[in-house]
Amino acid sequence: EDQVTQSPEALRLQEGESSSLNCSYTVSGLRGLFWYRQDPGKGPEFLFTLYSAGEEKEKERLKATLTKKESFLHITAPKPEDSATYLCAVNNFGNEKLTFGTGTRLTIIP
Amino acid sequence: EAQVTQNPRYLITVTGKKLTVTCSQNMNHEYMSWYRQDPGLGLRQIYYSMNVEVTDKGDVPEGYKVSRKEKRNFPLILESPSPNQTSLYFCASRQGTDYGYTFGSGTRLTVV
Numbered sequence: 001e002d003q004v005t006q007s008p009e010a011l012r013l014q015e016g017e018s019s020s021l022n023c024s025y026t027v028s029g030l031r032g033l034f035w036y037r038q039d040p041g042k043g044p045e046f047l048f049t050l051y052s053a054g055e056e057k058e059k060e061r062l063k064a065t066l067t068k069k070e071s072f073l074h075i076t077a078p079k080p081e082d083s084a085t086y087l088c089a090v091n092n093f094g095n096e097k098l099t100f101g102t103g104t105r106l107t108i109i110p
Numbered sequence: 111e112a113q114v115t116q117n118p119r120y121l122i123t124v125t126g127k128k129l130t131v132t133c134s135q136n137m138n139h140e141y142m143s144w145y146r147q148d149p150g151l152g153l154r155q156i157y158y159s160m161n162v163e164v165t166d167k168g169d170v171p172e173g174y175k176v177s178r179k180e181k182r183n184f185p186l187i188l189e190s191p192s193p194n195q196t197s198l199y200f201c202a203s204r205q206g207t208d209y210g211y212t213f214g215s216g217t218r219l220t221v222v
Contacts, residue, residue: 034210043114043200043213044153087153091207096141096160097168098211102152 002027006088006101013078014109021073021104023088033071035064036087038103044087078108112137114214116201122220123191131186131217133201141204142184143168143211144176146197153200159184191221 003026013019025033032051036044048057050066057064061082063074073086089100114135123129135142143158145168155168159178173195175187184203188195198218202211 031207036210041216043202043215044211046210046212049208049210089153096143096158096166096207098143098155098158099169100145100153102150 002090002092002097002099004088004090004099004101006086006104008104009102010105010107012107012109013075015079016077018074018076018078020075021086021106023071023073023101024069025071025088025090026069027090027092027099029093031091031093033066034089034091034098035071035073036089038085038087047086075106078106080108080110082106083108112212114201114203114212116199116214116217118217119215120218122222124222125192126190129188129191129219131188131199131201131219133184133186133214134182135184135201135203135212136182137203137205137212138181139203139205139212140181141206141211142178143202144174144184144186145200145202146170146195147200147216148197156186156199188219191219193221195219196221 005024007022032049035047038044048064053068085103085105087103117132144156145153154170157176159165201214204211
C-alpha cells in the first residue's frame with residue numbers, strides 16, 4: 001500500500017526566513033510525485049511534478065527536490081502570501097490512484 | 111477560463127436521501143477523479159475515471175457511485191447518505207499521467 005508522510009504538521013516562519021518541508025513516501029513503483037498548495041476554503045493548486053531521483057523543479061520562491069525515499073519543498077525568503085497548506089502526493093505505475101499526505105500548514109509572519 | 115466546476119458548493123441533507131454532486135471540466139481532460147478531505151486524514155481518493163465509460167475504485171469507494179457518460183462530466187452519487195459521509199468533496203481532472211490535477215472549489219456536504 002502506498003504511503004505518504006509529511007512533516008512538520010505546521011511551521012511558522014518569519015518573513016524572509018528560509019526553510020524546507022519534508023515528504024516521505026513508500027510506493028511500489030513511482031510514476032510521479034506531486035506538490036500542491038491549498039488555501040483555506042479552496043481546492044488544491046498544482047505546483048510541481050517530479051519523476052525520478054535527483055530531479056529538481058523551481059517556481060518563484062519554491063524549489064522541489066526528489067530522492068528515492070523523500071521529497072523536499074524548499075522555500076527561500078518566504079513572504080506572507082506563501083502562507084498555505086502544502087500537500088504532497090504520489091502516483092503509482094499501473095493505475096490512476098493518487099495518495100496524498102496530510103499536509104504541512106505553513107504560516108509566514110510579516 | 112479553464113476550470114473544474116462543482117455544484118453545489120454547500121449541501122445539508124438527511125440520512126438516506128439520495129443526492130448527486132455534479133462535476134464538469136472544460137479542458138477536454140481524459141482523467142477525472144473524486145476526493146474527500148477530512149481533518150487529520152487528508153485527501154482520499156473515492157473513484158477515478160481514465161476515459162468515457164471507464165471508472166475504477168479509489169481508496170474509499172464504499173457508499174458512492176460515479177458515472178462517466180461524457181468526457182466533460184463526472185457526477186458523484188450518494189444513493190443512501192450516512193453521517194460518516196459528512197466531508198469536503200473535491201472533483202479534479204488532468205490531461206494525462208504526466209500532468210497535475212486541476213481541482214474544483216469543493217462541495218461541503220453535511221449529512222444529519
